Amino acid sequence: MAATLPVDSVDILHHRFDGGGMEIDGPFILVRKSIGTQVSVNGHYYVDSVSAASIDVIANASEYTEERTEVSAGVDFLHEKTMISTGYTNSEENDFEANSVFLSIGQDFFGDLTKLTMGYARGWDEVGKIESDFSEDVDRQIYKLGVSQVLTKNSLMGLDIETISDEGYLNNPYRSYRFFDLDNPENTKGFGTATEVYPETRTSTAVALRSLYYLPYRASIKGEYRYFSDSWGIDAHTYEVLYVHPFGRQWTLEGRVRRYSQTSADFYSDIFTHEGANDFLARDKELSTYTGMTYGGGVTYELGQGVIPHINKLKLTLLVDYLKYEYDNFRDVTAGGVPGAEPLYDFDAWVTRASITFEY
Amino acid sequence: MKTHLIIGLLLLNLVGMSGCTGIKPWVKPYERNNLADPIMSLDRHGAAGSYIHHVYQAREGARGAEGGAGGGCGCN
Numbered sequence: 096m097a098a099t100l101p102v103d104s105v106d107i108l109h110h111r112f113d114g115g116g117m118e119i120d121g122p123f124i125l126v127r128k129s130i131g132t133q134v135s136v137n138g139h140y141y142v143d144s145v146s147a148a149s150i151d152v153i154a155n156a157s158e159y160t161e162e163r164t165e166v167s168a169g170v171d172f173l174h175e176k177t178m179i180s181t182g183y184t185n186s187e188e189n190d191f192e193a194n195s196v197f198l199s200i201g202q203d204f205f206g207d208l209t210k211l212t213m214g215y216a217r218g219w220d221e222v223g224k225i226e227s228d229f230s231e232d233v234d235r236q237i238y239k240l241g242v243s244q245v246l247t248k249n250s251l252m253g254l255d256i257e258t259i260s261d262e263g264y265l266n267n268p269y270r271s272y273r274f275f276d277l278d279n280p281e282n283t284k285g286f287g288t289a290t291e292v293y294p295e296t297r298t299s300t301a302v303a304l305r306s307l308y309y310l311p312y313r314a315s316i317k318g319e320y321r322y323f324s325d326s327w328g329i330d331a332h333t334y335e336v337l338y339v340h341p342f343g344r345q346w347t348l349e350g351r352v353r354r355y356s357q358t359s360a361d362f363y364s365d366i367f368t369h370e371g372a373n374d375f376l377a378r379d380k381e382l383s384t385y386t387g388m389t390y391g392g393g394v395t396y397e398l399g400q401g402v403i404p405h406i407n408k409l410k411l412t413l414l415v416d417y418l419k420y421e422y423d424n425f426r427d428v429t430a431g432g433v434p435g436a437e438p439l440y441d442f443d444a445w446v447t448r449a450s451i452t453f454e455y
Numbered sequence: 456m457k458t459h460l461i462i463g464l465l466l467l468n469l470v471g472m473s474g475c476t477g478i479k480p481w482v483k484p485y486e487r488n489n490l491a492d493p494i495m496s497l498d499r500h501g502a503a504g505s506y507i508h509h510v511y512q513a514r515e516g517a518r519g520a521e522g523g524a525g526g527g528c529g530c531n
Contacts, residue, residue, distance in 0.1 A: 108502040112510060125502040139502065206480025241522070243497070248486040253497055257519030301519035305497060309489040317497070323517035331517035339494045347494065357516050381516050414503055420514070446510055448503040 098176050098203045098210075100135040101127045106452045114418065114444020116149040121162075133173050137182075141165040150440060151380070154428050155271055155288070163188045176203040190223040199239065214239035224268045231264030249309040260298040266291050272378040274367040275434060286434040289370055291377050294362075299325035303333075314340040328361035329382065335389075345397050351416075353389035365426050366435045380440065383425040391416035391446075408454040416446040497522055 104127050111120040121142035129135040143163040152158060169182025178201040186193040199214030218235035236259070243253040268290070276287035303321035310316060316338050323331040335353040342348065360382040362375035393414035400407050419441070426437040482490075489495065498504050508521045 104501070106502040108506060110503075110506050123502045123506055125505075139505075141506075206482075206484075208480050208482060237519070239520075245482050245487075245490060248482050249489050251490060251495070251497075253522065255520040255522055259519050299518060301517060303520035303522070305522065307495055307497060309492065309495055313492070313494070315492075315494040321517070321520055323519070325516075329516045331515070333517065339499075341494060355511070355515055355517070360516070381514065387515065412500065412503060414500070414507075416507070418510075446507065448500075448506060450500075450503050452501065 098173060098178050098201065098207075100129050100133075100171055100173050100178075101137070102454050103128050103135075104452055104454045106450060108448055108450040111447045112444060113447075115420075115442035116147065116153065117444070118146040119143050135171040135173075137167075137169045137171070139165070139167045150427065150429060150442075151270060155269055161189055163191075176207070177201070190225045192221045192223075194219050195235070197237070208245040210241075210243045212239070212241040212243075214241075220263070222264050222268060229268060231268075233261055233263035233265060235259065235261050246306075250306065252304065252306040255303045255305075256300070258298065258300045260296070262296050265295065265297055266293045266377075267379060270379055272364070272367060272376040273428070273434075274370050274372065276370075277434070284434065286366060287370060289376075291379065292375050293377060294327065294375055297325060297327055299323065299329075314338065323357075327382070328359070329357055331355065331357035344399070347395040347397075349393045349395075351389070351391045353387075353391070355387040355389075357385065359384045359424060363424075365424050378425075380422060380425040384423040385420055385425065386423075387418060387420040389416050389418050406453050406455055408452075410450075410452040410454075412448070412450045412452070414448040417443065418446060419443040 104125075106125040108123040109120070110123055112118070121144045123139065123141045125137065125139040127135055127137045141164070144160075145163065146160045148158040163186060165184060165186040167182055167184040169180060172179045179199070180201070181198045182196070184193075184195045195216055195218035197214060197216035199212055201210060201212040203210050214237070216237035216239075218237070220233035220235070222231045222233060223229055238258045239255070241253065241255040243251060245251045270291050271288040272291050273286045273288045275285070276282045277285050279287070301321055301323045303319065305317065305319045307315055307317045316336065319333070319335040321333040323329070323333070333353065333355045335351060337349060337351040339347060339349045360377060362373060363377045363379070363382040365378060365383070367373070367376060391414065393412065396411045398409040403409055420443070421441040422439055425440050426435070427440040428437055430437050493499065512518055
């Protein structure tokens with residue numbers, strides 16, 4: 096529990112998301128290096144290579160491929176029981192750019208049984224649209240407060256609170272809402288579409304409680320609950336249970352189940368009565384009512400000091416997750432049929448993470 | 456008057472709590488072997504952990520309180 100600098104390491108991850116018409120993969124490289132006993136610097140390089148033919152793309156546009164690149168640089172500074180961390184992140188796509196900075200302060204006290212962390216982050220996004228000069232901005236502020244507490248010699252818990260406020264163009268410029276257009280003889284589909292209209296501000300708060308127990312044999316179980324609420328009317332609950340079981344010194348197996356559910360934003364509808372029916376109009380499936388389940392498993396293999404020169408630890412990890420999302424009021428327009436009575440949409444996906452970590 | 460009374464009682468309560476120096480760290484350093492085991496880390500997977508948060512942030516309306524100190528996800 097005592098404050099220590101992060102271990103010097105190189106973490107090379109290959110990630111892949113495959114499902115719902117989306118294929119996304121690429122590398123994620125994270126490097127940490129200490130300078131003296133009080134300072135550690137870090138940087139990461141992350142690429143998403145996207146091949147998109149999701150329902151949003153099929154319904155509104157044609158399939159596309161693109162690449163998102165993210166880089167970051169950060170510093171951790173340790174003074175006695177206080178850790179100050181700061182960093183900068185830049186993320187770029189051909190039609191989107193995000194920049195953010197953060198500062199956090201962590202303090203250990205009460206015999207190192209309690210750790211309090213406070214953080215602030217600021218973000219600036221530039222939202223564009225390919226083959227046009229469309230350009231809008233989003234400003235974001237993030238406030239974080241976290242407490243972790245050792246409860247007994249076999250258990251600890253963490254409480255995290257995070258408030259995020261956004262201001263600016265919060266739509267996805269490619270997405271549309273739809274409305275009934277039954278009396279229009281030129282429209283055979285029976286519905287029309289128009290660009291979504293979102294509020295220009297959003298404030299959200301998330302509170303998460305995590306607890307971790309060391310079982311009577313060498314294994315751990317983690318339980319997690321998060322409540323989320325925002326000014327758009329979305330309420331969400333996330334539950335997760337993770338079981339970790341080592342076998343000897345080198346092998347560790349893990350399994351997890353996660354359930355996510357949310358209610359719709361106030362201005363969401365699968366189909367509106369007419370064009371411009373409300374001040375704000377959205378048909379973004381991430382703003383609908385739905386449930387998502389994750390079933391995941393993983394294996395880690397570790398080699399200790401002495402096996403490879405200058406490497407203290409080598410860790411190989413493979414994590415595989417199966418995700419299934421089922422929507423309660425977002426319909427599959429590609430299925431056809433009577434507008435507003437199409438089958439409800441669902442999709443599943445496989446997420447694979449394979450990584451090699453060197454600690455030196 | 457009622458508000459002042461409530462504030463006064465709260466302040467008294469705080470003073471009382473700060474006087475509770477009898478509470479000592481109840482898990483001694485030599486009892487922390489199990490807590491120091493890597494399987495007792497709230498964030499075991501580094502880059503792989505960050506990545507899965509990103510997967511969820513891009514597909515779910517909820518955001519925040521994932522744990523860790525980062526600056527959030529630049530997702531659209």
